[in-house]
Every structure is written in structure tokens, then in C-alpha cells.
Amino acid sequence: MIVFEEIKWKNFLSTGNSFTEVKIDDAPSHLILGSNGAGKSTLLDALCFVLFNKPFRKIIRRQLINSINERECLVEIKFFIGSVKYKVIRGIKPNVFEIYRNGQLLDQDAANKDYQTYLEKSILKFNFKSFTQVVILGSSTFVPFMQLTAPNRREVIEDLLDIQIFSRMNLLLKDRVKDVKDTQKECEHLMQIAEQQVAMQTNTINNMEKMNDDYMKRLHDQFDENEKRVAELQEEVKNKKKLIEEYGLKVNNMPDNQKLHEELRDMRAKIKSNLKRAQKEVAFYKSNDECPTCTQNLPAKLKKKNVAAAEEKVEKMTSGLDDITVKINDCFQTIKQQKETCDRITAIQTEILSHQRETESLLIKSQKILTDTQAEAPDVMKEKTKLSEFVKNQVKTANDCAKVNHEADNLKTVSSLLRDGGIKSRIIAKFIPIINQRINKYLQSMDFFVNFTLDEEFNEIIKSRFRDEFSYASFSEGEKQKIDLSLLFTWRDIAKMKNSAATNLLILDEVFDSSLDSASTEELFKILRGLDSKTNFFVISHKGDILLDKFDTTLRFEKVNDFSKVVTDDDT
Numbered sequence: 410m411i412v413f414e415e416i417k418w419k420n421f422l423s424t425g426n427s428f429t430e431v432k433i434d435d436a437p438s439h440l441i442l443g444s445n446g447a448g449k450s451t452l453l454d455a456l457c458f459v460l461f462n463k464p465f466r467k468i469i470r471r472q473l474i475n476s477i478n479e480r481e482c483l484v485e486i487k488f489f490i491g492s493v494k495y496k497v498i499r500g501i502k503p504n505v506f507e508i509y510r511n512g513q514l515l516d517q518d519a520a521n522k523d524y525q526t527y528l529e530k531s532i533l534k535f536n537f538k539s540f541t542q543v544v545i546l547g548s549s550t551f552v553p554f555m556q557l558t559a560p561n562r563r564e565v566i567e568d569l570l571d572i573q574i575f576s577r578m579n580l581l582l583k584d585r586v587k588d589v590k591d592t593q594k595e596c597e598h599l600m601q602i603a604e605q606q607v608a609m610q611t612n613t614i615n616n617m618e619k620m621n622d623d624y625m626k627r628l629h630d631q632f633d634e635n636e637k638r639v640a641e642l643q644e645e646v647k648n649k650k651k652l653i654e655e656y657g658l659k660v661n662n663m664p665d666n667q668k669l670h671e672e673l674r675d676m677r678a679k680i681k682s683n684l685k686r687a688q689k690e691v692a693f694y695k696s697n698d699e700c701p702t703c704t705q706n707l708p709a710k711l712k713k714k715n716v717a718a719a720e721e722k723v724e725k726m727t728s729g730l731d732d733i734t735v736k737i738n739d740c741f742q743t744i745k746q747q748k749e750t751c752d753r754i755t756a757i758q759t760e761i762l763s764h765q766r767e768t769e770s771l772l773i774k775s776q777k778i779l780t781d782t783q784a785e786a787p788d789v790m791k792e793k794t795k796l797s798e799f800v801k802n803q804v805k806t807a808n809d810c811a812k813v814n815h816e817a818d819n820l821k822t823v824s825s826l827l828r829d830g831g832i833k834s835r836i837i838a839k840f841i842p843i844i845n846q847r848i849n850k851y852l853q854s855m856d857f858f859v860n861f862t863l864d865e866e867f868n869e870i871i872k873s874r875f876r877d878e879f880s881y882a883s884f885s886e887g888e889k890q891k892i893d894l895s896l897l898f899t900w901r902d903i904a905k906m907k908n909s910a911a912t913n914l915l916i917l918d919e920v921f922d923s924s925l926d927s928a929s930t931e932e933l934f935k936i937l938r939g940l941d942s943k944t945n946f947f948v949i950s951h952k953g954d955i956l957l958d959k960f961d962t963t964l965r966f967e968k969v970n971d972f973s974k975v976v977t978d979d980d981t
Contacts, residue, residue, distance in 0.1 A: 480502040
């Protein structure tokens, strides 16, 4: 339980440079009076500012500083939790945020945001929203529980039941789940690699073993093929050489034939020359009657004899020319055939040379095969050793992945427990009947006879004694305030049960000035007087003297020279 002892402030809102001090635990009940603008609600803003770094009302931060002094805005609060004494100081211009435990300043190495989180979660055990629902009711800026959204209602209940730890755990768990999922993806990748390594190495070994079985056979088969081909080539070379010998006989006399061909051509040329002279001679005797030498007339008989003799020469030479032409052609054809045979011999010699080269290449390959057959087979054992290492790695990776998957399954189970529908819902379900019983108890004590229930989603179901159903919005402002008061007192009871957000402080802001009738007001006082003896409640009101006799102490706020100050009954 948090026992607030004292709060003081200066240069805060309309307060001047002198501290305004309010003792919280010096009396059970306190009445705060003052006219509008006198500063009586400053207590609410100072309280929320020093604890949560924001005022109760909707006031921007720079407006919290006194507009006249404009500096050294400071709020200080003291409280006990068990035997531990705390003091929190917060200020603006300069910025101040200090937490003291038993007089010792707590380490502020962390950022202010984290420092504030530490204050709320590790010391106070409630946030702004939960604090206002348990400690404060009233004011125009106050948002009662029934006007909160479902998530905000859940947040308040979780703080009261001290189960917000499960939400924080769930947030931390989400980060861990993400890390584990990332690790799972990495494991899947590593497992794929390990499986591929084993499969590839196994395939390599199988291929090597198969090669060991087929290797020698392939070498011998290739050697036999080479030997067979060498024999074929050698036989072809032998046959081609024999053919060259046969062709050689046909071309042995080729030079003689070429010489004869030249001689015959020369002879034909001479015959052609002589034939021309004989033909000229015939023509002369036929066309001339006198001797060209002596110019004497030729006798007819002599002329005839000479013509006959010349024509005989022409006939003989023409016949000889035909015979020699035939011989020349025959000789030419023989030479032509011999040249073709020489070309065949050259082609065969080229083929023989190609066969000899191929034979040499095959002999080299056969020699290499003989060498390879004497070499060692591939080292299968070395590859099997590698496979063994790959298998070990695969097993290790599989075990590691199994651990990660097991952790993921565990996290999934834990996550299901930490969700809103898990452990928290079970705890809330246990307290819902108690919460509803308390709410209806306080409603009845204020003469408001309805059946008010909250379900596990914190939605209200309101029924009259005649079973008519209502909603919170359908009631009058006075009836709404009774519901709000009932919820406030219920939350304080639950907080005490759980020792979560339990506190001695209760502040009712202008509750008695609004919609409550006289009978309801009296019933409210009965509830207040029946509160735990450790409760210190403050009522802020501008009703004045009609409430004075109902409180142990009275604090009056007044405006003096534009500054708010507190005047106690002893000062008046």
C-alpha cells in the first residue's frame, strides 16, 4: 500500500515562489474550499504532474509554470511503501526529475522516459489512468471508467489485479518469438545445406564406386578398339602401296611417250610444209605454160608429166599427214591416261600418310591406356570420410533445429497463456463476481437499486428490478455519478485485496457540488466515514460552510496579489 504523506509545490500554475504544502496523512478527512480560480484544484494537477509528468487537467506543459515568475516550477511529494520512504521531485525551468529512496537519490543513468517507466512499474505499480480511477473522482476533465474504451478498461482492471506483468511478459515474449522464428528460418536453411551436402557426397561416392567397376573395362575396350583400328589401317596402307606399284608399271614409259609425241608433232609440221610446196607446184603447172627459169614454152607432154608427178606427191603427203595425226592423238591419249594415273598415285600416297599419322596417334593412346590401367583407382575411402563428417554435421544441425522447434512450441504455449484470453482472463473471471457484488453493494447504499454487472470484456449490463435493460448513457447525471462513485470505491476495495494500486489517498473533486441530491450526499458521507481508517480523503468543493462540520480539517485557497495560497482554519 502506498501511503502519501505530504505534497508541496511552488511557481506551479497560479502558485508563487513560496511552497504551498498539503499534509495528506495528518487527518482522515480534508475539505478544500475556494472560489473559482482560487487554485483549489491545483492539488490534482500537482499530484499527477509530480508522479506522471502530466497534469490532471488538460493543460499544456509550458502553461504549468507560473506566468509571473516564469521559472523554478517545482513539485515535491513524499510517500511510504511499507517501511521504505520515497520522495519524488519534478520541475520545469530547470527540468528536474529525481527519485529518492530512504534519502538516497536513485541512479539516473537511464533516459528520463525509462526513469519514468521505472517509477510507474517498479515503485508505484500503476499508471496515470489507473491512478485516476482509484484515487480521483470528479472534475470536468475526469473520464470515468464507464466512458473509457474497452482496451483502457482492461488496462485499469489489469493494474488493479496486478496482472499487467503478464502483458509486459507477453511483449517481451513477442520479441523472443520473433528471434526464435528467425532462428527457425536459419535452421531450415542450414538443414537444407546439410542435406544437400550429404546427398551430393553420397552421389559422388556412388559414381566413384560405379566408375571403379567400369573403369578397367572401358580402358580395355578402348585399347581393343585402337588395336583393331591400327590393324585395319596397316592393312589399308599395305594394299595402297601394292596399288601404287601396279600404277607405277603403267607410267614407267611416260617420258618416252612424251618424247615420241613431240617428235610426231615435229614430223607433222614438216609434212604440212612440204604439202604446201607440192600444192603450189601443182597449181603452178596447171596455170602456167612457160618455164619460170628460162621463159621457154613448156611442152604439153612435159607439163602433164610434171602435174601428175606433183599431184602424186600431194596425195602421198596428205595420206602420210592423216596417219601421223592419228598417231599423235593416240600418243596424247596415252600420256593423258598416264597423268591421271600419277594423280591417283599422289592421292593414294596422301591417304597412306594420313593412315600412318592416325596409326601413330592410336599407338600413343594405347600406350596411355596401358599406363592408366596401372594407376590407382579413385580414392573412395577418402570421400567416405568426408561423407561421415557431413552426416555428423547433419545430425548436429537436426538436433539444434529440434531444440529451436521445441523452444518455439514452448513459446507458443506460453504465448497462448499470456494473451488476453489466457491466464489474465482466468484471473479476471474469478474477480468479476466480486467486482459486480461490490458495485451493487455501493449502489444500494446510495439508494440506487439496479442490477449492475460487468462481463469479462468489461461491458456493462444494467437491469432494473423489473428486468428492463439500461445503458450507462441512459441515466441522469446524478445516477451516473452514483455509478462512478460505486466503481471508484469498488476499485479501491479490489486494490486493497490485491495490494496493487492500494493507497491512503482519495480525492473527490466537486462531487458534492454537482448532481447528487441531499439524500445521496448523506449516503456518500456514510460510505466515506466507513472507509478504512488508513484512508485520507480530500473533498474539493465550493459549497462552503455547509460542509465544514463534516471534515477534520479545512484548507481554503485564496488569490492574493494574483498568487494562490492556502489558509487553514488556524489562520482564520
